[in-house]
Amino acid sequence: MTPAAAVRSLVRTAGWGGRGRRAGPRDRARSAVLTGFALAAAANLGLAAVVETRRPEWRDPEYFHRQKQLTRLVRGDRGQGHARPLVVVLGGSRPQMGLSPDHLGLGGGPTDPRVFSLTQSGTVPAGARLNAARLFASGISPDFVLVEVLPPVLTDPDLARHPVPTGRLGCADLAAALPYHSHSVGSWVVARAAPLSSLRVPLVAHARLADVLPPGPARSDFLWTDMRPTGWSPFYPAAWTAADWVPRLAVAREAYTRRLAREGVRPEHDRAVRDTLADCRARGIRAALFTMPESAGFRTAYPPGRRELLLAHVAALGRECGVPVFDTSAWVFREIEFMDGHHLLGPAAERFSARFGRECVGPPFAALGRGSPRHAGRGRGPRSGAGRRRCSRRCSGWRRRSRR
Amino acid sequence: MPLSLFASADAPPKTDWPYFQKLAELLPEPFFHTSNFLLFFLAVLAVYWTIPRRWQMARIWVLVVASFHFYAAWSAELAFLVTATTLADYLFGRLMDATDRQKVRRAVMVTSIGMNLSILCYFKYRGFFLNELHDLLVAAGRDPGYARLDMKAIALFVPFGISFYTFEAISYAVDVYRRKIKAETSLPRFLLFILFLPHLVSGPIVRAGDFLTQTRRPKRWNWVRVQVGVQLLLMGAFKKMAIADRMAVFCDPIFHEPDRYNTGAVWMAVLAYSIRIYCDFSGYSDMAVGLAHLLGYKLTNNFNMPYLSKNVGEFWRRWHISLSSWLRDYLFIPLGGSRGSNLATCRNLMITMTLGGLWHGAAWSFVLWGVAHGLLLVTHRQFAAFAKTRPALDAALQTTVGTGFRILLTFFSVSLCWVLFQPDLFPNPQKPDLILNGFERALAMYKQMFGLHMGLPLPLHNRSLWYTAGFVLICHLLVTRGAWQWVYDRLPAPVLGAGYAACLCAAMLLAPDSGSSFIYFQF
Known part of the structure; x- marks a missing residue:
């Protein structure tokens, strides 16, 4: 059969013949149903291909809009002939709102470090691991990576099993995400097979229809539309009183009290942090862990002694992996300076960032600016030889298990 | 925040049988628009149409088994309960057909209706009635001797679709008793009549006469x-x-x-x-x-486009037609319908609509919603009689503007009544x-x-x-x-x-x- 004959046959079968044999009601019905399903399947498959290749921000807007912005900044620096060392912050909503790269006080000169907040709300250690892998795969190689650790989620088994919503993952993300994910490839295929449904919220937002067709009681497109050029998403309320923060703090406390009810750090979270640091080391990128401030009210969500235990675990993790740990969780801010006890409002975020830059990351970042950034990170750092070996052994062990 | 005003589809506590636990994982929600259900239905459809047409009984068994599994995925124990009551209804029907003695037939019909209504009341209304009685006794200064029941815990055990299939079973018993239909002799066909998965969850309420005849026709793609x-x-x-x-x-x-x-x-x-x-x-x-x-x-x-109804009577002929026609045939007409005096007709309307309201939910808000609709029907009936005697008014109401006004008024009245149509909520510690x-x-x-x-x-x-x-x-x-x-x-x-x-x-x-x-x- 020639191609033309095949097309003619298909057209006849589908009832698109027009002036040919007049189709009966059954032919018409069959044609309509089959055409409908074929078009719906084509629309979904086409969209799945687009979000995999051209428009990854339609499946994970919060991350990929930031990555695109970062790419633009790096290209701009290169275009101007600047040799600015790149520092990337990975973490969740706490640093996204509370850590301003602009207020770290590191300067904006041609050799000063460029700090970018590649944060994403709801990121747990496995999410940071995934975002680090995405960043490295994009061809951007930072000189320093700051990884936020959120102590109260380290005991959460649910977040350990489902750290990242499956619909956000691309095909290329699977290798980095699945070792930490209890979801199978099958669940990803199901989500990707019907992207019109699984990605409807970002799709509606990107079509600028969110005003007319709100996706729900809470919109989330501000997470990528309201970000500053350095990835920071501050919140400057016009007025802020106890009536605003008290109920929010109560909700946050309730949510984290449930999470903190379990004892012991989940191995999945621990493994994800170690693997992120191991990956950085393998690429010659210096790294550090840090925690964000929590208000006195929020800290009451921890059972007695639990907070100290979790912070000690983070400190031990840093020691074992040979990276510095900047623990700012006890830095004092008033309740009214937080949105809900653990997310800093804009003015407080500015002050926190200035102090963080001065007391924590200033010296190591300054070292980046002085020497060749690529070589400044490799093989250096405060870690001891024994610590490096121990961390490396554990991390490679995790990787072996992951492959299995 | 839950989006539904109503009790969510929380499933009852998980069964101990591993088979049904696995089933519950595969089909977690009994809703037609979920991807899990659509996959399940596609599998059923493929098996159903693969069976040759002459093996009609095999096809019926496939649908019975699929329907049972659909229910059992939500709650295996309640699926067995529904199947057991269906078996009992089947036997009651056969019993009625087996004898010509009117008293026996009547006794069997009453037993069948009593069994179905008792199960409905036990699962759906016992918490409501016992709690109301408790409050009444406490208000009167008497010791009720029992504590208020936890409605949330009770709600978990209400078999889904119970109001719908109870009405189907009652209409079957009454129709067999009235000799409108013959009792179904084939058990799988009768099981399919009650358990047919498309109407099992929330209707439409089907009549045995309509459905059972369809089970006898060989199906062709x-x-x-x-x-x-x-x-x-x-x-x-x-x-x-x-x-x-x-x-x-x-x-x-x-x-x-x-x-x-x-x-x-x-x-x-x-x-x-x-x-x-x-x-x-x-x-x-x-x-x-x-x-x-x-x-x-x-x-x-x-x-049938209910919001374009020109009056409340018409609204009820277009809204939830299977329920309103059931209430008309098995409640309003047996009560006397509109054959008696004007007062008796109004009384029958009020009783029918009040019970219709209670059917929707075990809460005073639903009862009052039914009462409000009864009052609207009575008011419309009186006004229609009044307008009939005034040709100028009647003619004005029949014009385009008059019709538009009536449609708007009906929509407005019905919408006001919807405010009553909300259940009691369960305590929420966050609110x-x-x-x-x-x-x-x-x-x-x-x-x-x-x-x-x-x-x-x-x-x-x-x-x-x-x-x-x-x-x-x-x-x-x-x-x-x-x-x-x-x-x-x-x-x-x-x-x-x-x-x-x-x-x-x-x-x-x-x-x-x-x-x-x-x-x-x-x-």
């Missing part, structure tokens, strides 16, 4: 029928996902805490709720009828100030609506609400005027197919970020 089924399925999914769930985003926060919102927002929430409740239930019914068509069965059409009693919440709504109150505006931009209301109105008009049928008959198949694809894609795309369970699921 028919593309026209498939097209009708697919069309209804898509239309139902669109109504549910793109309209009803979207409207829930507008009205649920206000229906939960009406005293926080301003007067305009509460009125708009009532409009959103009217649209939501129609699209939710008619969407479900469309999907049920569509699924049945795909299996070669025809179920009763449950809705201790929530008004739990449905009737008290309705009163708070009315207070906000009919007084000028300041407060929060509508939680979302109201453009979406107006567009949706306009869309629903245009669809009503197009269908009622026959324009849709005219266009449909002339559309080329590929264009029609593109329309189906667009409908499916729109339903997927426009569903809000968290869907809600079907409102009528709890009934």
Whole structure:
């Protein structure tokens, strides 16, 4: 059969013949149903291909809009002939709102470090691991990576099993995400097979229809539309009183009290942090862990002694992996300076960032600016030889298990 | 925040049988618009149509087994209960047919109805009645001797669709007793009549005479029928996902805490709720009828553009048709119907509508909703008689303007009644100030609506609400005027197919970020 004959046959079968044999009601019905399903399947498959290749921000807007912005900044620096060392912050909503790269006080000169907040709300250690892998795969190689650790989620088994919503993952993300994910490839295929449904919220937002067709009681497109050029998403309320923060703090406390009810750090979270640091080391990128401030009210969500235990675990993790740990969780801010006890409002975020830059990351970042950034990170750092070996052994062990 | 005003589809505690536990994982929700159900249904469809036509009984068994599994995925124990009561109804029917002694037949019919109503009352109404009795005795200073029952715990054990299949079983018993139909001799056919999965969850309430005759006809794959089924399925999914769930985003926060919102927002929430409740239930019914068509069965059409009714009587002939016709045939007419005096007819109307309200839910708000509709029907009846004697008034009401006014008045009255149509809520530790009693919440709504109150505006931009209301109105008009049928008959198949694809894609795309369970699921 020639191609033309095949097309003619298909057209006849589908009832698109027009002036040919007049189709009966059954032919018409069959044609309509089959055409409908074929078009719906084509629309979904086409969209799945687009979000995999051209428009990854339609499946994970919060991350990929930031990555695109970062790419633009790096290209701009290169275009101007600047040799600015790149520092990337990975973490969740706490640093996204509370850590301003602009207020770290590191300067904006041609050799000063460029700090970018590649944060994403709801990121747990496995999410940071995934975002680090995405960043490295994009061809951007930072000189320093700051990884936020959120102590109260380290005991959460649910977040350990489902750290990242499956619909956000691309095909290329699977290798980095699945070792930490209890979801199978099958669940990803199901989500990707019907992207019109699984990605409807970002799709509606990107079509600028969110005003007319709100996706729900809470919109989330501000997470990528309201970000500053350095990835920071501050919140400057016009007025802020106890009536605003008290109920929010109560909700946050309730949510984290449930999470903190379990004892012991989940191995999945621990493994994800170690693997992120191991990956950085393998690429010659210096790294550090840090925690964000929590208000006195929020800290009451921890059972007695639990907070100290979790912070000690983070400190031990840093020691074992040979990276510095900047623990700012006890830095004092008033309740009214937080949105809900653990997310800093804009003015407080500015002050926190200035102090963080001065007391924590200033010296190591300054070292980046002085020497060749690529070589400044490799093989250096405060870690001891024994610590490096121990961390490396554990991390490679995790990787072996992951492959299995 | 749960989107549904009503009890969510929380499943009863998990069964101990590993087989049914696995089944529950595969089919976690008994809703037609979920991907798990659609995969399950596709498998059933493939097996069903693969069986040769001459093996009709094998096909029926496939549907019975599939329906049982559909129910058992939600609760295995309750699936066995439903099957056991169906077996008992089958035996009662055979018993009635086996004897000519009228007294025995009557006793068997009463036993069958008693059994079905007892099970319904035990699961659905015992908490309500016992708690009301408890409160009454406490108020009278007597010791009730028992504590108030936990309604949330009771709600978990109410078999889904119990009100629907109870009415089906009752109508079967009465029809056999009246010799309108012969008792079904084939057990699988009778099991299919009650357990048929498209109508098992929330109707339409089918009559044995209509359904059992269909089970005897050999089914043949028919593309026209498939097209009708697919069309209804898509239309139902669109109504549910793109309209009803979207409207829930507008009205649920206000229906939960009406005293926080301003007067305009509460009125708009009532409009959103009217649209939501129609699209939710008619969407479900469309999907049920569509699924049945795909299996070669025809179920009763449950809705016929009810919001274009010119009076409340007409509204009830267009809204939830299978229930209103059931209430007419098995309650209103046996009570005397409209054969007696005017007062007796009004009494019968009030009794029928009050019981109809109670059928919807075990709460005073539903009872009062039924009473309100009874009063509207009585008022309309009196006004119609009054207008008949005044030809000028009658003629004015028949004009286009008069008809428009009547439609608006009917919609307004029905919408006001929907405010009462809300269940009691369960305590929420995160919202201790929530008004739990449905009737008290309705009163708070009315207070906000009919007084000028300041407060929060509508939680979302109201453009979406107006567009949706306009869309629903245009669809009503197009269908009622026959324009849709005219266009449909002339559309080329590929264009029609593109329309189906667009409908499916729109339903997927426009569903809000968290869907809600079907409102009528709890009934």
